[in-house]
């Protein structure tokens with residue numbers, strides 16, 4: 105069921121190709137991969153698990169060439185279902201294409217609002233990408249996650265290079281900053297859904313919108329991915345978190361704890377949000393499922409708590425996730441007119 109409060113957008117690729125033309129020859133000025141090759145970390149962890157389970161002589165040592173699926177099946181037959189599941193997750197991580205995440209910059213200096221997107225065509229294929237930088241800069245930046253079965257994103261990850269030319273259309277989109285207000289700002293994203301928020305957050309701090317009539321506004325970013333190195337712009341957000349008392353960065357990493365000693369949030373973004381919400385500020389009964397989350401202690405290092413009656417909320421990511429985020433935010437009492445959202449399809 106489609107939630108009426110999630111913002112509609114031009115989601116059809118052919119419609120992207122009909123946006124107003126900015127230029128047919130934007131030059132690519134920078135391309136950078138953002139995730140890491142963690143294969144040796146994966147095999148180290150896997151061999152440690154086998155050793156801990158006393159199975160290193162039977163199945164180990166595991167090397168890069170190992171038949172991971174067979175190992176998972178063998179562990180299932182050996183009645184080690186938990187270990188088999190973790191092996192399957194690590195195997196997926198080991199074998200995923202590289203890179204999964206890239207950022208790229210383009211030459212055109214255009215007028216846009218923080219949070220908008222452009223239609224980008226490369227090798228004749230048009231797709232929408234959020235502008236990931238602030239309008240105060242004189243280039244455009246995008247951040248792309250590879251969809252392995254996709255048409256354009258693998259090309260952007262594998263072959264886009266400095267000096268290439270792309271066609272840029274737009275700008276488009278209504279996921280932009282709400283009117284300046286005294287309320288706190290809460291950004292909720294999964295994966296590259298954070299791209300429009302990178303531009304918005306940079307713009308907010310550059311232009312002093314984190315203050316209203318001399319009072320500081322808190323700015324929150326809850327960002328969900330599977331692994332630590334899948335967090336787009338992690339270093340930039342961590343730096344802001346260290347430097348600004350009013351910026352709270354809460355990464356939510358669902359799979360990272362199985363690979364490293366990550367002890368921050370590993371729950372879904374909407375659950376981490378509830379853990380950082382002031383239970384005394386929530387008026388309506390939440391129901392058993394949400395109630396259990398709002399009463400849990402946060403695992404992040406953020407001590408502040410959110411008052412849902414005093415926030416402007418922005419949500420972005422894959423449609424299904426955005427619907428869940430918006431539903432949870434409405435349930436804790438954020439009025440619908442203070443929620444802006446956009447789905448990627």
Ligand SMILES: Cc1cc2nc3c(=O)[nH]c(=O)nc-3n(C[C@H](O)[C@H](O)[C@H](O)COP(=O)(O)OP(=O)(O)OC[C@H]3O[C@@H](n4cnc5c(N)ncnc54)[C@H](O)[C@@H]3O)c2cc1C
Pocket residue numbers: 113114115221231232233234235246247248249250251253254255256257258277295296297299300422446447448449
């Ligand atoms: C307004 C808007 C802004 C967007 N901004 C970004 C952005 O900043 N960064 C970004 O990486 N993508 C963004 N997208 C998605 C992007 O337009 C493409 O859909 C994506 O890059 C996949 O294109 P493709 O040609 O590789 O796959 P396609 O061949 O077009 O499609 C493959 C399938 O993957 C699905 N899909 C699309 N995106 C994802 C995803 N991220 N994860 C899993 N499945 C997906 C599609 O629904 C489709 O079913 C945005 C989409 C919209 C509508």
